[in-house]
Amino acid sequence: NAGVMQNPRHLVRRRGQEARLRCSPMKGHSHVYWYRQLPEEGLKFMVYLQKENIIDESGMPKERFSAEFPKEGPSILRIQQVVRGDSAAYFCASSPRTIQGNQPQHFGDGTRLSIL
């Protein structure tokens, strides 16, 4: 499967724990985006990264949330001290290097985070 890979597919955490969500973009894609989806809603943008750089984090809460896309390895979305309101599906998308062109973002199948 050469698509966007996310793991884990399901993650259960207790309040106050940390959640780490991983995303490996499609081969050849150097742009990664994270989105959050609540039930019966559209996806909401969180953060846009290129290798080792955060380009736009305007949709990500300032506290408890962080994201990285290191030179080697997957992109990580990290949520510290999780609360019940963090329960959602988190999707990662990637697109090719040439962002100035009209290249659609391709999505993974998401991580469903449940907070007990």
Place this chain on the structure above:
Amino acid sequence: GENVGLHLPTLSVQEGDNSIINCAYSNSASDYFIWYKQESGKGPQFIIDIRSNMDKRQGQRVTVLLNKTVKHLSLQIAATQPGDSAVYFCAERLGSNAGGTSYGKLTFGQGTILTVHP
């Protein structure tokens, strides 16, 4: 407690009919639009896209129409099949001149549930 969640628009059609799903987008500075299909438990799947300098684009069984005057986008599916049943989302992207560092991120619409009856 009372359920105050959102209720998505729904469209029910018979197999073989044509389907039209509509979307009103929010920003006149958007220059690129995408339709995605999302099945239960899966991520959005790309269907078709269109640039703002076009008003129509056709794919296999699908057509996207763009009306910039009223900021309206539609997806037409010909000969709808049960496998087309899913939630359909439109998404817009700000143009590079207007978006700044926001260029690249997608803003999604609410979504429409399409149900195709055999």
